[in-house]
Amino acid sequence: MIKFIFTGLLRDKSRSLLPILVIMIGVFLTVGMTGYIRGFIEDFVDQNARLQTGHVNVVTKAYAQNESLMPIDLALLGIDTLMKKLETDFPGYTWSPRINFGGMLDVPDESGESKKQGPVMGMAVDLLSGKTDEINRLNLHTALAEGHIPEASGEVIIGEELARKLDLHPGDKVTFIGSTMEGSLTFRNFTVSGTIRYGVRQMDNVIMLLDLKDAQALLDMENGATQILGYSKQGVYFDEEAARTRDAFNKKYAGSGDQFIPVMRSLSDEPTLGYYLTYINSFSGLMIFILIVIMSIVLWNAGLLGGLRRYNEFGIRLAMGEEKGHVYKMLLYEALFTGIIGSVFGTLLGVALTLFLQYKGIDISGMVQGGAMIMPNIIRAKFSPDLLSVGFIPGVAAMVIGTMLSGIAIFKRETAKLIKELEI
Amino acid sequence: MILVWKLAYKNLIRAGLKTWLNALALSFAFVLIIFYNGMIDGWNMEARQDAVEWDYGYGHLRNAGYDPADPFSIQDGHGILPEPFRKDLTPVLVWQGTIYPQGRMMPVLIKGIEVNQETVKIPSEILKTSTAGYPVLLGRKMAESAGLKKGDPVLLRWRDKNGTFDAVEATVVGIFETNVPFVDGGQLWMSLKTLQEMTGLHDEASFYIANEAYVPEPIDGWTFIDQETLLKPVTDLINAKKYGAAIMYLLLLAIGLLVIFDTQAFAIFRRQKEIGTHIAMGMTKGEVIRMFTAEGAMYSIFAIVLGGLYGTPLFIYLAKNGISFPVSGDTMGIIIAPTIYSVYSAALIVKTFLLLVISATLVSLLATRKIATMNPVEALKGKAL
């Protein structure tokens, strides 16, 4: 029987093509848009997690209190031991030590005299050990504008705007001037291996990325880091889970009066991000709900269209003695098929769009002039497995329900009038 | 033409629930566009207003050497503005200092402001009436990060114009609540006179805040930056939000329009006999197309009416009570009020209205293409398509 329905659908394009197209477009829009909304709102949070806060992060108590001053003298020390402990105690997370520090970049001329100087924000991550995923986490491959990612000690990668201001190009030598953890003046030469563009002006203007070991040597911070960021191995941030991890960790270290004990914080402890998370949950939920309602109306329309279009056909079939119930049942089967096919294609297209936006993004920096500090300049979408069902289920359901409603008309028809109707 | 509209209206009303469902789908887009833009406009307006009331006034007259973005410019970025030019201006002197709350060292910007000013909302009158030796005001964010409360003493150290160290115990006489981070974080406000005495910069200022009546004129060594230029980064930032959101509601609109297209395409199919009859009775195809297009366009009117029905109370509520945000944007350096009151401009409503009507009309027109190629006789039999 399935084969029969299938053949029918294939041969009568009006039975299959249009409804499938409508469902496809509808489902495509639902999926694409849901992915887009998620991506749009979560982008900011995600960017922050990747660049700055992690899903959870560990700093010293004193550092937490003075964070705005970027106090490297209050950094975590003995991180090897701490990292081991974190890895055993919280295997659900990947842990990455980082160092954030401030200073100045000095560009020498041929004779070694200062030619240009500019403030920089150093960010040290493990780039060279090959053991971590930091390069992907920071999207370095995508963000790379020129040159290459540091491959050896002594190489740094700097923000595109900073490079432009200081007139630096890959291969150029620069001197970093800053203070060590102990407060001594420190300078060291680096080679600019490349430039990066994050699309966040605040970073592109000042960022200098380098390997953790280089920074530890530069800042006299042997086995130290300003923070250790934890990323959930599931890839997505779960607030309750992060809060549990945080509480478990802090309970272990609490009690000591030492201001250098490590403390853990979760992403939502950062007030702004916490707010954004709430925003995501409520706003995207509402948007998705509205979408599904509208889509159901669209698809119900499609179902009606399919049902009523074949008014005459049903008339003939009934006149030929087919049971009303059987016609109805066949109609529903057809609807199920068209619904599934349309939804599959729609979902595929929607996911494709989402993935495209997720990996490529649309650069809106041209539209955004001036101090775009919090707005990512690139529009992105986010894929999550539930996108597969968010359009699919309403797609199929709306098609079937639409057909069910419109099909009721079959039962209303009186056999006696059929011949008369068909005459016209 | 009136007949066409009347017919269209009757047809729609007759379709009953189905019409209203279609209109409902479209109305979501309508309401959402107004809701979102109203909120952004509200935010924009509040942010601009806050920035003007707290910091920008009607523009800043800056000493040529002073650049607020460059902390190294503070040392030399001040001067004496000749007396005749000072009309309608509030002087502010900016200086660097260090406070030591609980033995911690915190670099601060000291801003001295004329205590009798009424141009900006910095509550400078508290400084005037205070009996404390060195009264200072802090924004709430600053007070929190320094761990200071009203009435607390705090040691303030600075260097005068000659580089001589000086230090006093200042008293926090007031903590003000503001959404403008530019006057809060890392700053300490005091009386201009006091700061001028403390630094030895008598009669000098780093910049002046203009009031409404100020008429800018070129003054050697001073640059006037008008309100709009000052506000541009604030406005740009907020407008950036609009672009991102536009994609969201345009998609929603697209779905709504799909409903109309769908319905109209279907209606034409189902109503072939009716079309045939109309033509047989002497209507031209053009008139029939117009009638169906009008029907489609009328959906947008219905959508607006429907959207208005459930949207208006919502909009009124949002304009009156606002939406509360649990945090302020201080950490990101943007101005965001704890409660945003939506603002609905006539332009916004008219634009949205036109967008909906025009797009719905176009879509309906697209759906009626088949009528043009229809054979009236076949149509009369219901077999044209």
Next chain:
Amino acid sequence: MKLFILLLVPFLWAQSPDPYVILDRVDQNMLSTTKILEGKMIVYGKRNTRTITFRSYSEGIDKSFTEYLSPAREAGTKMLKLKDNLWIYSPAADRTIQISGHMLKQSVMGSDMSYEDMMEDRKLKDVYYATVKGEETVDGHACWILELNAKVKEVAYEKMKIWVDQQRYVPLREELYAKSGQLLKRAVFSDVQRFGSRWYPTKINYRDVLKKGKGTDFIVTRLKLDVIIDPYMFTKAALRR
């Protein structure tokens, strides 16, 4: 001789000694034409204590050249001061950078002393009016308390108090004040030793009193006074040597 001193003391007491004479005597004692000093700086940080050793060569108060010897991290870092200019050479970068502007406010090697504090090289009597405010015993040594008030405008500390050892003409304590009279920094000199005809304190504790902490100790381990120093030492080229 002893009798003379015994006779002199009440005379000084009664007359109140000339503060400028005292300052001159201190200069005569402390200021050699040239000086080679080896020493260490102990920085009491928030979480650990660091010892930095150095050797410095100086001529008068205008010229000085300092080379850091240990720890390994600082070894080879050199600093040259010529009048108002300060250059630092870092072997790690093999570059010489002039410290100016806001960088002068940075602390020297994490100590409580800034580069700017280090740069001050005017004679006290050229900058301050001095008065003797009384006497006090510091570590068992009778001292005059000198109060110094700035007579020029360009000065970091408007007021100073110095406790000068009445016998050895060595300062034993120094306090630096803000214009308002707020105490800002305190230096305590101890372990005064004899080097030839001069007395020299070999331990100085320097502390920013507004900050929490124990400040910074400077300890002299070797001191050679009035020796010949190659003038090449006081050139920028010497930094890279």
